[in-house]
Amino acid sequence: MTESSIFFAVAAAILVSAAKVVSSRDLVHAVLWLGVVLVLTAGMFLLLSAPFLAGIQLLLYTGGVITLMLFGVMLTRRHREIGVEVDSSRRLPGALGALALFGAMACAIFRTELPAWPASEPIPAVEIGRAFLTDHLIAFEALSVLLLAAMIGAIVLGRQRDFGDEPETVYRRSGRP
């Protein structure tokens, strides 16, 4: 199999799974299809000579994000409504808008002269790590501060008590005095 046929197979699989993500009625199925999209994206990174990014994608997304999403679905699921409500009155405008945007972007892509791929070797993780700790050190540190802030924010938002000035019913509903 040539690289091109692998690419088209992966691309078709990505598109089909993405369609499933936005259309399946069961939210758990949608999350699992998103997992398929993310794994296939890692394959796409491999084709684009970015093996380190493929590893990161598998670890962070399929390992972390999908698990988190599944937890989110299960924590917020109610027994009487299993499916996802899709607003059918918004289906037509949504499809029209998305198609219009896709048409505009496809026109722009076809009218642009794009260069062919240069021959490129896969970039090893060593070089990326070196770039992180030399040229992009400040961005790297800012990113770690951002991750810390996101973590603290999630903990503060997610903990049970300290609802502030919300109505009393909240405490009753969540089974707290």
Added chain:
Amino acid sequence: MTMQTLLLLTSALFCMGIYGLVTRRNAIALLLSAELMINAVTINLVAFARLAGGVTGQVFAVFTIALTVAEVVVGLAIVILLFRWRREIAIDSANELRH
């Protein structure tokens, strides 16, 4: 695999994300659609990084991925808070700020 087919693929992915954002009512389904769009953008970034050569593009792709993860964490925390408060996560129902 040319640059054009790759860009077409990512724009199709992005538009599917937009369709999901418009049609879904469940807050977690909205997060999923946003994931789809960000994924398309990351593939684009990596493709152009390969076109430009060098390591910087991939470094910034790592940044995008980490930012997305942070976004998902905070977004899910907000969704769970919304659920704990209102017992449902249909976004139309969260309209307190309008009244």
